[in-house]
Amino acid sequence: MMRFELDATRGAIPLYMQLANALEAHIVDNRLEAGTQLPSEPTLAAENNLSRATILKAFELLVDRGLVSRRRGKGTFVRSRPMERSLPELTSFSQHIDSLGLAPGNVLLDYAEYAPLATGRPDSPFPDTIGIVALERLRTVGGEAVGLQKLIVPDFIAARVGLDEPTAGRPDFSFYDALRNAGIVLAGGEETLRAINADKAEASNLEVPTGTALIEVDRLSRDTSGQLIENVRARYLGTHYLYRVTLNNQSNGGSHESNSGSAARTGGGFAPRDHGLLVERG
DSSP: OOOOOOOOSTTSOOHHHHHHHHHHHHHHHTTOOTTOBOOOHHHHHHHHTOOHHHHHHHHHHHHHTTSEEEETTTEEEEOOOOEEEEESOOOOHHHHHHHTTOOEEEEEEEEEEEOTTOTTOOOOSSOTTSOEEEEEEEEEETTEEEEEEEEEEEHHHHHHHTOOHHHHTSTTOOHHHHHHHTTOOEEEEEEEEEEEEOOHHHHHHHTSOTTOEEEEEEEEEEETTOOEEEEEEEEEETTTEEEEEOOOOTTSSOOTTOOSSSOOOOOOOOOOOOSOSSOOOO
């Protein structure tokens, strides 16, 4: 039973806000794990002598706060806490989630190998004269979908690390672990970030409404010789992924467009979005 003491007197805070605050405190104080299902609207309404409309507005407020997610036909579930990530930080999704004490997951959506100059190759920074391997994955935390990721690597790197479809399909597969086991060291990379909205296919895979805010990350990573090793294109739920950039200006008053400290701003602008990360699936 989940009953709360709410103030229904005239002039008090609206009941839906009181309920949302009480539910938030319950989630935080009891440290409810991501994926925990909250009571249904009719159940909460009956236990707290409230209308179903009040419960719905409270749930909507918690969704806006990023604390819960609504799954059509299934119910309302506690979300994982936002995954704050510092820049620059050259780590994999799995390594980053592990460092937060959470459980990363991987669902393979598509796997394809393309020969040099093959038709239908996806756009990539790798020359058309070399073969590539491309895989699309749904990334999860505690079993909850938080993003989509497309990884493109040269075929010779895939062969060296033992990357094939069965390996990519393992729930615990980490490409960075495979690189490390093969003796390949990533020395640096560049990331481009922008805010976008989920298209129909992305929304379907993430189980969110079309148009939901996403953070798009496009990463190029290189080894110690400068060889391009991977191109990662990922889109994460904006409510789940945060980036923190520390800016140091060692010139003490120099241009705000660049610095020689821990991060650098190189400018930016509008980038038209002409295609989705994933193709629509039936």
